[in-house]
Amino acid sequence: xxxxxxxxxxxxxxxxxxxxxxxxxxxxxxxxxxxxxxxxxxxxxxxxxxxxxxxxxxxxxxxxxxxxxxxxxxxxxxxxxxxxxxxxxxxxxxxxxxxxxxxxxxxxxxxxxxxxxxxxxxxxxxxxxxxxxxxxxxxxxxxxxxxxxxxxxxxxxxxxxxxxxxxxxxxxxxxxxxxxxxxxxxxxxxxxxxxxxxxxxxxxxxxxxxxxxxxxxxxxxxxxxxxxxxxxxxxxxxxxxxxxxxxxxxxxxxxxxxxxxxxxxxxx
Amino acid sequence: xxxxxxxxxxxxxxxxxxxxxxxxxxxxxxxxxxxxxxxxxxxxxxxxxxxxxxxxxxxxxxxxxxxxxxxxxxxxxxxxxxxxxxxxxxxxxxxxxxxxxxxxxxxxxxxxxxxxxxxxxxxxxxxxxxxxxxxxxxxxxxxxxxxxxxxxxxxxxxxxxxxxxxxxxxxxxxxxxxxxxxxxxxxxxxxxxxxxxxxxxxxxxxxxxxxxxxxxxxxxxxxxxxxxxxxxxxxxxxxxxx
Numbered sequence: 001x002x003x004x005x006x007x008x009x010x011x012x013x014x015x016x017x018x019x020x021x022x023x024x025x026x027x028x029x030x031x032x033x034x035x036x037x038x039x040x041x042x043x044x045x046x047x048x049x050x051x052x053x054x055x056x057x058x059x060x061x062x063x064x065x066x067x068x069x070x071x072x073x074x075x076x077x078x079x080x081x082x083x084x085x086x087x088x089x090x091x092x093x094x095x096x097x098x099x100x101x102x103x104x105x106x107x108x109x110x111x112x113x114x115x116x117x118x119x120x121x122x123x124x125x126x127x128x129x130x131x132x133x134x135x136x137x138x139x140x141x142x143x144x145x146x147x148x149x150x151x152x153x154x155x156x157x158x159x160x161x162x163x164x165x166x167x168x169x170x171x172x173x174x175x176x177x178x179x180x181x182x183x184x185x186x187x188x189x190x191x192x193x194x195x196x197x198x199x200x201x202x203x204x205x206x207x208x209x210x211x212x213x214x215x216x217x218x219x220x221x222x223x224x225x226x227x228x229x230x231x232x233x234x235x236x237x238x239x240x241x242x243x244x245x246x247x248x249x250x251x252x253x254x255x256x257x258x259x260x261x262x263x264x265x266x267x268x
Numbered sequence: 269x270x271x272x273x274x275x276x277x278x279x280x281x282x283x284x285x286x287x288x289x290x291x292x293x294x295x296x297x298x299x300x301x302x303x304x305x306x307x308x309x310x311x312x313x314x315x316x317x318x319x320x321x322x323x324x325x326x327x328x329x330x331x332x333x334x335x336x337x338x339x340x341x342x343x344x345x346x347x348x349x350x351x352x353x354x355x356x357x358x359x360x361x362x363x364x365x366x367x368x369x370x371x372x373x374x375x376x377x378x379x380x381x382x383x384x385x386x387x388x389x390x391x392x393x394x395x396x397x398x399x400x401x402x403x404x405x406x407x408x409x410x411x412x413x414x415x416x417x418x419x420x421x422x423x424x425x426x427x428x429x430x431x432x433x434x435x436x437x438x439x440x441x442x443x444x445x446x447x448x449x450x451x452x453x454x455x456x457x458x459x460x461x462x463x464x465x466x467x468x469x470x471x472x473x474x475x476x477x478x479x480x481x482x483x484x485x486x487x488x489x490x491x492x493x494x495x496x497x498x499x500x501x502x503x504x505x506x507x508x509x510x
Contacts, residue, residue: 161344161352162362164327165412168343169366169419183356 008259014252018245022072025065034058034219042235052237054227064242067219068249074135074213074220075200081139082200083193086146091177093147094154105151108144116141117203121212129212138203142196149192153185187264194257198250205246221246272303274423274455275324278334282316282323293319294331295480301423306449306456308470308487310463310502316479317459321425324457339423343416347428349408352415353400359386359411360396366419381418389414390444406437413444417452425457430465442469463506467491475499 036056045052051060093101111119116138123137157163158181166176205222207213214220221242228238282294293316301307309317322328323335325342346352353362363382364372372378383393389410400408409429416424426445430438446469448454460466466473467487474484475498483496494500 161346161348162354164346165344165352165415166365167327168325169369171365171369175369180354180357184354186356 005259005262007255007262011252011255011257011259014248015256018068018249018252021065021245022068025069029059029062029065031059031062042231044235045237051241052235054224054235054238055231060224060238060241063219063224064221064245067221067224067242068245070131070214070218070220071201071204071222071246072249074131074138074204075197077135078138078142078200078204079193079196081135082142082196083146085139085143086148087150087189089143090147090150091154091182094151095158095173095177095181097155097158101151105148108147111141111144112148116199117206120203120207121210124207124212129215131214131218134204134207134213138200138207142200146192146196150185150189153188154181157181157184187260191257191260191264194253194260197253198257201246201250272338273300273336274303274305274338275299275301275457276334276336276338277324280323280331280333280335282319282328282331284319293479294323295478297333297479297481299324299474299481299484301455301457303455304449304453305472306458306470308466308473309457309459309476310461310466310473311476312461312502315476317461317476318427319479320476321427321457321459325423325425337423339421341419341421342423342425343419343421344425344427345409345412345416345429347431349405349412349432350400352412353408355400357399358396359398359400359403362400362411362415363418366415370419385414385418386411388417388448405433406441409433409437409441410444413441413448417448417454422453423455423457425459427459428461429458431460431462438465445469463491463502475502 030050036058041055041057042053049059049061051064054060054063089104093104119141120134120137123141124133127133127137154177163176163180166180171180201221204213204220205225208220208222209226211226214223216223224242225239225246228235228242231238277297277299280294280297281292284291284293297320299307309320311317319328321344323331324337325344326335326337327344353359357365360379360382363385364378367378367381372381379396383396386392386395391407391410391414395403395407395411400411403411409432413424413429429445430441433441442465445456449456456469458466458470470487472485473487473490475482475490475496477496477498483490483494483499490499491503494503
């Protein structure tokens with residue numbers, strides 16, 4: 001009997017819901033996310049303001065819609081940089097090995113020895129804050145962990161007999177790496193991507209929370225949580241709703257990752 | 269059998285590891301394989317058989333000595349058919365790959381050649397779209413053989429090709445190898461620890477012990493009248509089991 005993979009299913013449902021929410025936010029918000037109104041200061045959730053209003057009378061629902069878009073965009077862009085660079089570096093190091101592999105991996109060790117958020121703060125302190133700088137800083141800091149993951153997968157496959165046969169056939173090395181070996185590593189890499197995505201969301205949130213990420217008046221989930229902490233007792237809804245969205249976002253993607261890992265486990 | 273030489277190794281040494289851990293795996297190996305010949309290589313595990321195979325075909329390039337390969341294409345068939353077929357690809361893709369890297373792009377022609385090769389090794393067109401994991405061990409080994417032949421290889425090195433199979437399948441695959449050799453004009457190096465199997469398929473045999481060749485000659489001569497102590501022990505062991 002086949003065990004049902006609830007993690008994967010539930011994760012897909014939650015992620016789809018959050019993704020739909022994000023997409024809507026890119027084209028439509030009930031109010032302008034930066035429009036202030038003194039009459040609606042600290043307004044509690046109501047039919048006209050579903051999530052209530054913040055200290056400047058801005059609609060929290062609209063800001064959450066906009067903020068999740070910013071957060072997801074930053075996370076995906078970070079992931080794209082970190083993953084693509086990590087893939088190329090990890091694949092080449094893992095397949096060829098040798099002295100260069102040794103040197104590159106020691107550099108990766110050095111980078112990962114520091115907490116990535118802390119390093120990102122240092123980088124931001126040097127190049128300045130703002131959306132694109134956050135993406136660049138986080139993206140570069142994500143490279144080592146992906147490089148290592150990809151490398152370990154390639155080491156697993158590089159001495160397999162199907163690779164030996166491909167060499168004897170005269171398949172060019174780059175084709176062996178990206179066409180023969182890479183497809184075998186996708187399940188592990190996808191699961192690594194989900195973890196990376198969550199880390200990127202959290203890193204963006206914590207950097208914006210510290211005030212060095214997304215600059216006001218732009219909304220991002222971390223930015224909103226950072227502002228909300230001052231009004232935790234006056235307007236608890238300001239914290240609750242953006243916080244809930246962060247949790248759902250991470251939970252959904254995390255469950256997909258867990259589901260994929262379970263699948264791999266079933267196969268072996 | 270003609271006198272045309274397919275492969276020649278002269279006084280080959282090979283090492284493994286670096287620095288202090290460096291160990292000599294092959295000691296002064298010489299061999300000559302003629303066209304249409306099947307040369308058996310026997311010995312216990314760790315005797316250097318597989319390293320010899322990899323040196324002969326060019327997978328291990330760090331060797332001392334003389335190596336001359338007189339065929340354009342050569343390929344290996346391994347013991348573990350699960351590891352020698354890419355698990356992420358279909359049988360069809362695996363068979364077409366050697367043709368693709370040689371520049372054949374026409375999809376219909378690729379498929380035709382792959383299916384033709386499947387039939388040559390006793391499989392059907394229906395296996396074309398399967399993944400290796402959806403085949404039985406015997407079918408997988410047939411696909412490995414097909415994959416080794418499709419590029420027009422004239423020398424195949426068989427590294428324990430039937431050791432992972434049960435006895436009935438062993439007989440079928442050995443028969444297939446013999447048929448293919450006649451039909452496609454192949455030469456084999458056949459590596460095995462199983463002396464009975466070697467006796468069935470090989471013309472000549474080389475006995476290896478700790479990286480050295482201790483005895484070689486025609487199969488009948490070596491089996492009937494072994495000269496070296498180690499060969500005698502090997503033969504006794506296999507007889508007492510059989």
